[in-house]
Amino acid sequence: MVKDIAKVLKQPIEEIAFVLGDPAWFGDDVVESLKSLAENLGAKASIYRQDKPLGTGHAIMCAEPSLSGPAVIAYADTLIRAEFDLDPAADSVIWTKQVKNPEAYGVVKLNDNQEIVELVEKPESFVSDQAVIGIYYFKDVAVLKGKLQEILDENIMNGGEYQINDGIKRMMADGKVFKTGTVDEWMDCGNKAITIETNQRMLGFLKADGEEQLVATSTKLENSNIIEPCFIGENVVLKDATVGLLFL
Incomplete structure (x- = not known):
């Protein structure tokens, strides 16, 4: 903000x-x-x-x-x-x-x-x-x-x-x-549900702006998936995981 x-x-x-x-x-x-x-x-x-x-x-x-x-x-x-x-x-x-x-x-x-x-x-x-x-x-x-x-x-x-x-x-x-x-x-950000929605929208804006690297290039994936937009910091290793917001 x-x-x-x-x-x-x-x-x-x-x-x-x-x-x-x-x-x-x-x-x-x-x-x-x-x-x-x-x-x-x-x-x-x-x-x-x-x-x-x-x-x-x-x-x-x-x-x-x-x-x-x-x-x-x-x-x-x-x-x-x-x-x-x-x-x-x-x-x-x-x-x-x-x-x-x-x-x-x-x-x-x-x-x-x-x-x-x-x-x-x-x-x-x-x-x-x-x-x-x-x-x-x-x-x-x-x-x-x-x-x-x-x-x-x-x-x-x-x-x-x-x-x-x-x-x-x-x-x-x-x-x-x-x-x-x-x-x-x-x-x-008044409750949990709207905070999750707001987080997704803000990450989407940041990804579209291209001003920040949201997923660090050092991220290592082992049998894992990333659903963008999301933020992952440096030197993270994901094993058997799915990270990101998934709406069914």
Whole structure:
């Protein structure tokens, strides 16, 4: 996901801030892999912890020292494929995907200038078919930080959590311009079945792009088959095995 976001930004990334949960689940091995990811993109990695699950707004504020200048905020369970240019006139861009059942999602309401004027959660009547996917660009994320700090100070919670939407709504009320960035593919990792499907699709994209060697040339097969697309690392020996996704 980070690489796909970088392609849309078309500019160097100086820092990637990761907000992690309990170290019991996100330990040193996870931290080191995230640092490596950032370094491969020429960026500094900053690691923060959200000790209690108090919502998206609270999670963002856990990274408060990193909240300045242009920034992208993205949820970790979302994978995308996108090619669009950020609107330089926008104070923020909310990434969306056209969906067939908008009543199941949070959607954006647009005015005649195609600016976002409202965020509507699971609308009962039609508002738009552009669902919010959980990736946001801010020309200056310090503005969002200020609004979220107000939300925390005033203890404004929805569903027992501090939400990014409440900060965004205050930015809109101040006249900040929000536009949409429509992605081509939006893939979820919300459960085991959809995660397997998402994994297959992402591997298919990587294979088609040809940017990565998915099956190492050092792989040795002994009475085995590989069903591509799949990933196999260096010096793997497969014996009497079939590796890959097989749907009957």
